[in-house]
Amino acid sequence: MKRTAVDFLESALTVDVNDAAVPARERIPSELASDKAVDDLAPLLGNDSISTEVVYPQLGGLTQTKASIIALVDTQRFEKHQIVRTTRVLDLRLTRFDGNWRVTAVKSTGGDLKGSGPTQPTDSSEPSSxxxxxxxxxxxxxxxxxxxxxxxxxxxxxxxxxxxxxxxxxxxxxxxxxxxxxxxxxxxxxxxxxxxxxxxxxxxxxxxxxxxxxxxxxxxxxxxxxxxxxxxxxxxxxxxxxxxxxxxxxxxxxxxxxxxxxxxxxxx
Known part of the structure; x- marks a missing residue:
């Protein structure tokens, strides 16, 4: 189940600049993920090349047929002639069909990080305490x-x-x-x-x-x-x-x- 989640994220969110125009659905086997799961990742995709590694797939919940994977994801995107690295926490939902797990939704893509790069305190975003x-x-x-x-x-x-x-x-x-x-x-x-x-x-x-x-x-x-x-x-x-x-x-x-x-x- 964890391997399915990792394979989905790393294939969906690893895109060469030459393949950026190819729809994500065409790059991901249908048995690995549903159309909805692919569409849910749209906020993390763009026209830039991106490389992704799942640092850790943690269980967020589990039944006989349903699961949540809380995935720590490290992405490196080539933007404006520089590499921008971001670490996000994603909430994936999986469903078991005939003994095989399939990603059916991405409930969270890690929130609004107030920009594309690593999140750091700024003059307008100071620690609250x-x-x-x-x-x-x-x-x-x-x-x-x-x-x-x-x-x-x-x-x-x-x-x-x-x-x-x-x-x-x-x-x-x-x-x-x-x-x-x-x-x-x-x-x-x-x-x-x-x-x-x-x-x-x-x-x-x-x-x-x-x-x-x-x-x-x-x-x-x-x-x-x-x-x-x-x-x-x-x-x-x-x-x-x-x-x-x-x-x-x-x-x-x-x-x-x-x-x-x-x-x-x-x-x-």
Whole structure:
């Protein structure tokens, strides 16, 4: 299922300048994606050459026949005689037909980044607080341009940023998604996700290794489990990851979806 999502994005969003005039539908096998999914990517296409790599395909939700993939996408576009690199968070929806997965929609293309290049604070877009500025400036915290824009737009719960900042004092963290690029509702329900309420973060990599790697390692001295414990200690009441356990500060949850990232949220 993840391979289908990656193949779709990298084929649809890798275009030589000589092929820019060829409709995307003609470049993508119909068994890989629906017409709607191809059309949904139109905001990211243009007349310029573009090269795309999916950095990480994270599960955003899963049932027997439906799935969400939250894809961290690195694009390099040749614009005005220079290469412009942008990292976005996309929300893909897939449906299973006769045992095979197919991309049927792209619910988010990573938001409005206020321009084609990497998102950075400007005179008209200053960090909304000292805490946001600290997170943006922290070399131990890797953010996509989509997540940077989320921070600049405001409305991210301070507790989310504090737990990331505090754990990053001793570890390198890579953020998968804050708000934009995550399904609006908890997948398969009509309950709004704390991500889209600005009250959650997903971490996909710690100290240079993906959470899926740590999920296969012993829990003792495991930085991924350590992050889950730290989130509970910092007051998070919604911590998901590869392990379900309880401490004096609360309990975590685990399922198939949360084997490849750590979710830290605040319901209350």
């Amino acid at each position: 000292e805490l946001v500025a600290q997170v943006l400036a922290d070399d131990n915290i890797t953010l996509t341009d989509t997540s940077i824009q989320d921070l600049l737009d405001g409305d991210t719960d301070a507790r989310v940023l504090e737990v990331v900042r505090d754990f990053a004092r001793d570890h390198q963290l890579s953020v998968a998604v804050l708000r934009t690029g995550h399904p609006r509702d908890v997948f398969g329900t009509d309950r709004q996700s704390n991500h889209t309420r600005g009250k959650a973060v997903d971490i996909w990599k710690i100290d240079g290794k993906p959470v899926s790697y740590y999920a296969e390692q012993p829990a003792d001295d495991n930085p991924a489990r350590g992050l889950m414990e730290a989130a509970l200690a910092d007051g998070s009441d919604e911590v998901g990851g590869p392990w379900a356990f309880a401490t004096r500060d609360g309990a975590t949850f685990s399922n198939t979806v949360h084997q490849d990232h750590i979710h830290i949220g605040y319901e209350n």
